[in-house]
Amino acid sequence: MNEQNPVSQLRLVAIPRLAAGGRWRVEAMRAYSEPCLLWFTKGQGRITLAGSTRGYTANNAIFIPPGVMHGFEVGPQVFGTAVFFGKDTDITLPKEPHHLRIRETFAAQEMNITLDAILREMDSSSPANDRATLHYLGLLGVWLERQIAKAAPDVQKPDAAKRLVARYTSLLEKEFRSGMGVAEFAAKLGVTPTHLTRCCKQACGRPASALLHDRLIFEARRLLTETDLPVGFIASSLGFTSPAYFTRAFQHQVGKSPSAFRRAP
Known part of the structure; x- marks a missing residue:
């Protein structure tokens, strides 16, 4: 075609x-x-x-x-x-x-x-x-x-907590590469980090930070498996302050370093 x-x-x-x-x-x-x-x-x-x-x-x-x-x-x-x-x-x-x-x-x-x-x-x-x-x-x-x-x-209309979390995930998808943390996302949404995390736990059983880290590490895994970009470049493109910090965050969630994950079959 x-x-x-x-x-x-x-x-x-x-x-x-x-x-x-x-x-x-x-x-x-x-x-x-x-x-x-x-x-x-x-x-x-x-x-x-x-x-x-x-x-x-x-x-x-x-x-x-x-x-x-x-x-x-x-x-x-x-x-x-x-x-x-x-x-x-x-x-x-x-x-x-x-x-x-x-x-x-x-x-x-x-x-x-x-x-x-x-x-x-x-x-x-x-x-x-x-x-x-x-x-x-x-x-x-x-x-x-x-x-x-x-x-x-x-269909029940979403309550205030679910509406806030929907706004958070929409903003997160657009700006997860920015290096912003939960506090910065909460400020953009006009709420406190504590309130945002409470609403996330209520809506999906996970804190706001877990949704952010999950999105970042998914993108890191995708780039590691689908491209030959250097690990340092991937870390920078995802807003991590240093390759070492990225490696620690990745290994904590995945159980392997970025390089080991890339080499794995």
Whole structure:
């Protein structure tokens, strides 16, 4: 497919494959630069989405807009599909994150049939297969819109603590490379570090500092595995004051030095 193809950025990935290379790839806090839909068909675990942690199980659909921090557990019994729509998608999709628990068998079957149709068209050499793929993607967007509307009466509005943590994770995703600590983030949000940490513990069971460190170390792991950038450059690019401080922080969380992590198979 050429670069002008409207479905060239679309990817459907089996959820277990997202953890290839280490469970940290899905469990650590991070955000995508494109919309993503997680459709779980088997298994259970917990997911933290925009700073709030909830359990998920089979027939759960989780829509994640670009820039929304998240991380989720993926054990050996977890199966499903992740749909990455691409940065330039023009499919009508929700603007906010949603966690949908699909209880109607027909609705779950409809999702499975639509995903199968998208995969079939993507792999097809039939005429107009790209256009057919786009139409099925449009139906996927309609499915999301309808399920969100159906769930709306039962959805509880986030309380003040969850709203603050959502603002924190949004700011964190934008500025985690800045070298700012929790106190500086709290000041930007107009609250005290103590209050921010209390709200984070209430919303996701972790202090504000843990979310910050998780995001930094995820990015460090990604750069160490996907690039040849020197460790000192990675440390500087992530706002650490020195390579030695970065190494200590990395080893404390990962159990290996950055160089040892890079060498590991």
